Each structure stands twice: as structure tokens, then as C-alpha cells.
Amino acid sequence: MSRLLSMLQTPVGHAEASWALLLRRGIYTSPVAQKNIRAGQIKSSINANLPLTYEQAQKPHKIGVTKAWNSWNTSNLTGETKDSAATTLEDLFIRQFMKGTWHNYLASEVIIKRRLNVVIVSFIAERQLNARNFYFLVGYTEEMLSTILKRPIKVELQTVRRKRDMTFKLI
């Protein structure tokens, strides 16, 4: 890529000559998409026995294709800059809170959806407690987050028997 750039930056006469040379030699010349394809991808283990959920198994470029976003709000749409920093910070905070309050029970990513001033926190939990204790935690989470963030929070919850049930593939 850097060679191609330096060629483009060279004076016109030289560039023309170089292009002609390249074409004549039949070299493939379309620009290289230098994406960082390692980011957000989980490295495979030696024994290929690392369980991944569906969400984790999809690579980042599949977002919007075979998997969806973890934060749903209007401030992360293209060109929207208003409140995006604060919304992201709040989302980070909510995820930290969930990680602590539902410690070891979370079997999936925490999906945060915003609609007007309502924040909907949804996730999948492992059935380590009985349903009554989960309801306690739901009530606590809703009220505590509402008191901290000053807006109505709703928890939407699904459960799985074991975290193993969430395995989509082993790498």
C-alpha cells in the first residue's frame, strides 16, 4: 500500500510511466483493503475446545449481517454525534453493574436497547438460582439502575439450563 501511495505521489510523468509498466507486466493493481481482521476475533485454542456463543463466533465484519448490535440507540447511527459519548459510557456502566449483580449467572452478552427515555436491558441467564431469587434480582436491578440513571429501566430475561447450552462452536 505504501509503495502504491508513493507512486501516486510521484510527479505526473513518472506516475504515468509506472502505471504503464504495471499494466504491461499484468500485476493485479486493485487497492488492498488493509482491515485489521484480528480485532474482535477470538484466537483458537490449542485443543480447539474453547466454547463460543453464537455472538462470539461471529466476526466483527458480520455485525449487521449474521449478528446484531449489543447497544441499540440512535446516537450510534452514522453521522449522529449528540450524546453518543454519554450513551456509550452509560452502556459500559450498565454492563459492569450487570456483571457484578448477576455475577456468574450471565450466559450471554448484555443487550441494551433504548426507546425514548426507557432503557431495556436484556440478557440470558444460567439457572443457578430458583426463579424466585431471579425475580428478586430483576426487581433490584430495575430499581437500582433507575435510581442511578434517573430513567425507567426494564429487564428482559431468558434462561438456559447450563452455560454449555449456549455453545455455538468450539475453536
Next chain:
Amino acid sequence: MSFVPRGLQLSSIYEVAAPSQDASSTSSSPQPQIIIPKRKKRDELSILKALDHTVKMNPRTAHYMYHDDPFMLPVQINNRRNYAAAKSAGRKAAQHVAKTYPQFLEVNPFSSWFDLQPVLKAFTPQVQFLHSSDTVDGLRERIDSRACESAYINYQLLNEKGEEIPNDVKLALFDLLCCYNSEDPKKSMYPEEKYIFHEGLSKEQKSEVMRRVFVKTWKDKGPAEEIFAATEKPSHRMYNSLLRGRVKYHQVEMAYKLYLEMKERNIRIDGPSYTAVLSIDSSLSEPGKWKEVLQHMSDSGVKPTVRSFNAILKSIVQNKVRHGSNGGVMDFLEIFDEMKILGIEPTLASWLSFLQYIGWDDYSNLRHEILDSLQGKDFTMQDPDDAEFFFSMMFLSNVRYKDMSFAYKVHNLMMHGQNYLLLGSSNSHGLYFINFLRLILTHEPLGTFMKYWDELVPFTVTPRRVLLDELLECIEINESYDVLLRIWADVKDTILSMDSALSKYIAVMNSIPTEQLLETHLDILSEVTMKFQNEQSNRFRPFRLNGQTVGNIIHILLKVNDEKQAWDLFTMYYQSRSSITGFPGEDALAGLAQLSIRDNNFTRLKQTLGLMNTVCYASVDGLINEAYEKMELSDGQSHELRTL
């Protein structure tokens, strides 16, 4: 006994009891022109209301409060209450944290980055008052935050200082004290708590709740009365507030006295105060004053509302119940007539009062006609008593009328549109459906009952003991044993948690005649046996079977020739028989004894015959003789048998 003409029709109550101009309009008069508005007026709630109307009752799943997940849905008898209570307990725990550390929770930590609109006060922890308690601003602040007790202290401090209190502040304070009986208002319950409030209360708790509703709690020498007495010329607003306060907290005689005083002095009485006076009519020592009050109302030009009329109708019903007063039906006619003239549509509470009044007499045509006229109408809550209608009607249909077609009419009306919202709390919701199902069970074929059962159980209604007992009896009489499996699949946990239901269920299973059908039910038996084996010595919730049930299970197992399981269960029973009530039946024990004779097993024979001898079963002698004949017994064993 009230006199009601036999042929009394609904038309004479409401539909035709119309102003005279209706009669004068003839066919010759021009047809009323239909005016199509250019634009339909919408308010800010129109879209929300439209969306709201798309939501209907879904009997196949639980209340929206519960999470739609197989693990989180309430299916057992106490789950509904426990889950809702747990959720509200979680909320309270969070509130406790907020109360303990309010300094950390005053603002949203991210709010410096963006605007939080609208500001919701409910999510701010309790903050200290800004103004001190001896200033007028402090008093205003306390009134705004409904802190009755500290507002009154503030008022006293200001009086001691001799500071002038503006009249509007004084009136606002007086209104507040009357409204809350000079106490700080209790924090309103969470929706989850409200929903389950009456469920699971003991009889004493229920009567305590009822007592609080009807017993006088008004503070006769409280701050409100003191301020009123100290005021030289109380304004009409003060009179009205005091009147409503006394009515709200059941100081009825004094309230009526105040009303008479106001009437005498020509003090303006407003609509809600009239309604309050009308609502206490039946509690007065001399009831039946509503006609005078209504006349007074008419003279002073105050238009009654639907709640005023409902208060009168309720008073008439209560007068009949408490004082046995008669002549009510004619009064009803007059009141419905008046409502028609004023263009007020009766609410469900109005019809409830009327139907309750005639409920104990035989006016089946009339009540059918009323229900027919209500079909297809959408009702919204206009009176707190509207929420009583469906529950009371279904209760009357089951307990009093035993009228299936009437119950169907009530049910159709309830299922129409959003009328199901008027079903009330979780408790009345459950009782409505239990009454409905019991009625169907009694009057309809079992197939029809099972159609409703499949729709309603287990999410909308959890069957209680009475319903299960009646259902199992019905199955036994009809010999429709094929539904037993369906019932087990739906309410397995409920049956397992109720001793009587489980024994009855196994007993019905025992009467299944064909072995082929019986074999399909064997999984249930092994489930029960496993549970008995694993949980009979559970420290917290031991699972016990009674002797009869053990006997029935053994008998079924012997019928299908599963001897191993039968002996296993018998051994379990024999080991823990001291903690189990009742004895296995004669069939089961005799069957086991015969098996042990066949297998020449003296230990087992001794155990079974010993048990049979304890209960004095008649077949013991025959079995002992049989053992002598067929078994090879040693001298000692023969002696043991003889001494049984």
C-alpha cells in the same frame, strides 16, 4: 319484602325510562343529519391509546409482570404470589440502598454530558428540606412534598413566633391534614404488591384489612379539627375538606352533623362533598336520607355525577343488607330514570348494585336482559367498585343462581375488548375463573370443561383443592380416564404439593379398569415413588405419602405385574411407617401376602400379615390358612403365624 311487578322488564329501568321528547319524536320528523368531522381531534395520548387497544387478554400465558420463559413463569399454586413478592422485595432492597446512601445517588453520574428530560422526581432519593422548619417557605415546601406531620409542626412553630401565614398556605395545609388524617401518607405499593395484596392472607389478616376499611380512624381531636376550631370564620373550602376527611376516615355521624350545619348556614357544598355524604347513608343511625340530600343538591344547582348515583345505589343495597329496608326496586327505577334524564351512562358498579339487590330474588329474565344489553360494550374504570362486577357476578352465578347461560354471558362480556382489565387483583382474578370452571364442571359435559381447562390452566388459573376434588370425582363417575394424563401434565406440581389431591388422583387411577390404559399412566407412578424415595426425609419440605395412597400405588403395580416396584415401595413404607398416617388398603396387602406365599418368603409374609392384623382386615385368617397349606414352614415360623 319489596314489591316488584312480575313482568318487570329492563326497558322499564333504563332504556325506555327516557325524557318525554323521545316519545314525541315520530316518523314524520326528519332523520338526524350525520355530520362527518373534517378532522378528528387527537390528543397526545391518542397513539398510546390506539396501541393499548391492540393488547388483549391472553389466557394461555401468565400476567405481563412475569417473564416469558418456561423457568420464570408461575405454574404452581403459590408461584404467582412468591414471584411477585420477590420482585417487590428486590425493589425494596434497592430503595433501602438508596435511602442509606442518598449522597451518591442525587444525580445521574453521566448527566453532565447530556440533558436528562423529563426529570423524574420519583427516581431521586429523599432529600432534606431546603428551608428551615420555622419559615413560611419551609411550610410550603413540606406541604408540596405531602409531609403532613412535619408540616403541622412547622405551622405550630410559626404560630408560636406569631408570624403571619398566608391564607392560601393555611388552606393547603388544612386540605392536606384532612386528606391524610394528619398522618404522613403511606408509600404507595409497587404494582406487583398491589396485584397480590389479598392473595395468601390468613383469615385474621383479611378481617384486619376489612376492619381498617370500615372502622372509624378519624382523629377527633387531631390537628385538622384543632385548626378548624381555632379558625374564626372557616371558609366553605375548609368546611368541604373537613366533611370529606370525616367521611373518608368513617366518622360518619359527625360528618352528617357537619353537613346539616352547612345546609343550615347556607354554606356552599361542592359535588364531591355531596357524593361523600351520599356514600355514608347506610352507615348512619337513621339511614335513608339520600332523597333529602339529592333534593338539596338539586336546589343548590349541583349536578350529580355517576359516582354520586353509584353511592346512592350502593347505600340502598347496604340498607337492605344491614337494616332490611324495603321498597328498593322502585328507588332503583327512579335513580336510573334520573340518570337517563341527566345523560349519565350507568357504569358496571351501578348494574352491580342493582343485580346484587335483586340477586337473592328470582328475577332471572331481568338479569339476563341486563347482561344482554351490556354485551359488546367497552367499559373503563369510572368507579372503584367497577372492578367488583365480574368477580361478584361469577360468584353469584356459581353459588346462588347455578345459571350456566348467565355465566357465559358474564364471561363473554369480560372477554370483550379490554374489559378483562376490570377483573381486579390476582385474588379476585383467580376466584372468578375458579367459579367459572366449577360451574362448567357441574353443568356441562366433561369435554366442554376440558376445552376451557386447556385454555386457562395453568397460567390464568391455578386449580385449588375444591376444583381438583370435583374434577377427579367427575372423571370417576364418567369413567373418562383418558383426561387424567392431561391433568397431570398441566398441574403436576400443584397435585404433588397437595396431599388430598394426590391421594384422590391415585385413587381414581386405581379404578382404571383396563390394564392397557393403566400402563400409559405408569410413568406418573414411578415419578411419585421416586419423589417419595428421595424427599421423604427432606429436612425442610419432606414429601410424604399417606398409607392409603401407598396401598393404591401397590395395588396398581400388582395389577400390571410390576412386582419389583411394588415390593420396593412396600419396603420403603414399612421402614418409615411410624411417621406415615393411615394404612394401605386390604387389596394391596392381601396381594402382597399372596405373592410372598407363592415365593415362599416368610419375612415378607410376616410383615404384610402383621400390618393386616393391626388394622383387623378380615382376610387375615384365610391368608394364614393358605400359608399353612402352601408354604413349607418351620415349627418356629408356624408358631409365629399362630401368635399373630
